[in-house]
Amino acid sequence: xxxxxxxxxxxxxxxxxxxxxxxxxxxxxxxxxxxxxxxxxxxxxxxxxxxxxxxxxxxxxxxxxxxxxxxxxxxxxxxxxxxxxxxxxxxxxxxxxxxxxxxxxxxxxxxxxxxxxxxxxxxxxxxxxxxxxxxxxxxxxxxxxx
Amino acid sequence: xxxxxxxxxxxxxxxxxxxxxxxxxxxxxxxxxxxxxxxxxxxxxxxxxxxxxxxxxxxxxxxxxxxxxxxxxxxxxxxxxxxxxxxxxxxxxxxxxxxxxxxxxxxxxxxxxxxxxxxxxxxxxxxxxxxxxxxxxxxxxxxxxx
DNA sequence: GGCATATAGTTAGTTAAGCAACTATTCAAA
DNA sequence: TTTGAATAGTTGCTTAACTAACTATATGCC
Numbered sequence: 001x002x003x004x005x006x007x008x009x010x011x012x013x014x015x016x017x018x019x020x021x022x023x024x025x026x027x028x029x030x031x032x033x034x035x036x037x038x039x040x041x042x043x044x045x046x047x048x049x050x051x052x053x054x055x056x057x058x059x060x061x062x063x064x065x066x067x068x069x070x071x072x073x074x075x076x077x078x079x080x081x082x083x084x085x086x087x088x089x090x091x092x093x094x095x096x097x098x099x100x101x102x103x104x105x106x107x108x109x110x111x112x113x114x115x116x117x118x119x120x121x122x123x124x125x126x127x128x129x130x131x132x133x134x135x136x137x138x139x140x141x142x143x144x145x146x
Numbered sequence: 147x148x149x150x151x152x153x154x155x156x157x158x159x160x161x162x163x164x165x166x167x168x169x170x171x172x173x174x175x176x177x178x179x180x181x182x183x184x185x186x187x188x189x190x191x192x193x194x195x196x197x198x199x200x201x202x203x204x205x206x207x208x209x210x211x212x213x214x215x216x217x218x219x220x221x222x223x224x225x226x227x228x229x230x231x232x233x234x235x236x237x238x239x240x241x242x243x244x245x246x247x248x249x250x251x252x253x254x255x256x257x258x259x260x261x262x263x264x265x266x267x268x269x270x271x272x273x274x275x276x277x278x279x280x281x282x283x284x285x286x287x288x289x290x291x292x
Numbered sequence: 293g294g295c296a297t298a299t300a301g302t303t304a305g306t307t308a309a310g311c312a313a314c315t316a317t318t319c320a321a322a
Numbered sequence: 323t324t325t326g327a328a329t330a331g332t333t334g335c336t337t338a339a340c341t342a343a344c345t346a347t348a349t350g351c352c
Contacts, residue, residue, distance in 0.1 A: 014265060015170055016190055018211050019284035020163025022291040026211055027161060028310085041338060058300060065164050070339060072302055077337075094300040095345045119157055122287045130283050132203040137280035138165035141268045153325090187308065207294055218332055223307075237346060240317045240330040 023122050030114040036107065037081070043111055045074050046083065050108045054087075056095045083107075094116050169268050176260040180252065183227070189257055191220050192229065195246050196254045200233075202241045229253075 013019075024040045031038050036053035038046075048063040049055070057071045064071070074097060075088075078084040083104040123131055159165075170186045177184050184192075194209040195201070198201060201209075203217045210217070220233055222238040229250040235241035 012190070012193060013281070013284065014166065014268070015173060015186070015261060016211070017166025017170070019287040020166055023161050023286050024163070025310090026291045039337065042159070044158070047158060056300075058262065065162070065167065066338095067340065068301060069303080069341085073338070075303095092300085092348070096301070115157055115161060116236065119160055121161070122290050123283075125290060126283050126286055127176045130279050133276050134280045134283040135159070137269075137272050137276050138159065140272055141165040142168050144268050144271060145172045185307065200328080212308095213310065214331060215311085217294070217334080222332095238318070238330085242331070286347090 019122075023118060026121065027115055027118045030118060031111065034110065034114065036111060036114075038107065038111065040084070041074060042078055042081070043115075045071070045078060046100070046104055046107065046111075049084065049098060049104070050112075054097045054099050056089070056097055058095075060098065078104075152289070165268075169264060172267065173261055173264045176264060177257065179261065180256065182257060182260075184253065184257065187220060188224055188227070188229070189261075191217070191224060192246070192250055192253065195230065195244060195250070196258075200243045200245050202235070202243060204241075206244065224250075 028040050029042070031043070044064050045060060048060060057068065057075060060071050061068055075084060075086065079086065082101055084100050085101060086096040087099055089097050174186050177186070177189070179226060190210050191206060194206060203214065203221060204215050207214055212220070221230060221232065225232065228247055231245045232242040233245055235243050
């Protein structure tokens, strides 16, 4: 396998993910400006609960690509913020089912709007077909390493 | 601005950067397996010092897209590992110039080889021209938000 | 039934990021 | 020349990530 396939700067950008970092920072700023009092990581958990409420912590791990301790603490903090509740499953008492509170349900439209707005700003000058190619490359990268 | 330009899954991947996260995790595992005792973040600082030794902490902030406290603490930890030294500038005593130790100079070839190897694994099934398009899109995203 | 194994989640310890507030030094303008 | 602003770096606080070790529950095999 050739060791000189990448020029240095390219290598660095791919590994450090400065584009996605920039997107996350911009979205966090919008959250702060809107006084949402929500981190991007917390939002990423709510994101999956808005799709499907009442899933287990393990399912949140899979959905958000995080390990179990990370989800434990994110759920801890979301509980403190009165955004989710842990409810023990009756069929399997090892499992916590995570449910949105009414407070969290209210955040969906506003925060998803800000996320869409951020992506529109990030991609406003990029042709649609290049976005598709970029997405597919990133998906392949993820699949290759998973 | 249209609020429905992105499907949900696409939005999420762009914001959370799961591809670059996967690359960083894979590289970290290679570092650990090779007993390099180095975090990806520490490596990213050394990366710029290998290009140019003896730059200031502020220049490291710009190069690595980190804020000043982050660099302060990364340099703290790199000093503890005997990988860099802070040397106060004689022209401007506010400035710390950061210099690689011989120990850090020895890490360059091995760690850069592992980084290249990781990218080759990540991108092995992706045509060259799609990699170029992906890179350019990510650069535009960064520029749009900077 | 009982024991080994797997699974769900938690806790502890280290590293790192972001923000705000702070010190020290330099520079520039009155 | 002194005073105010800008710059370089540090510290404290909170949130989050990863690893390893842990508890509790469930499952499956004998």
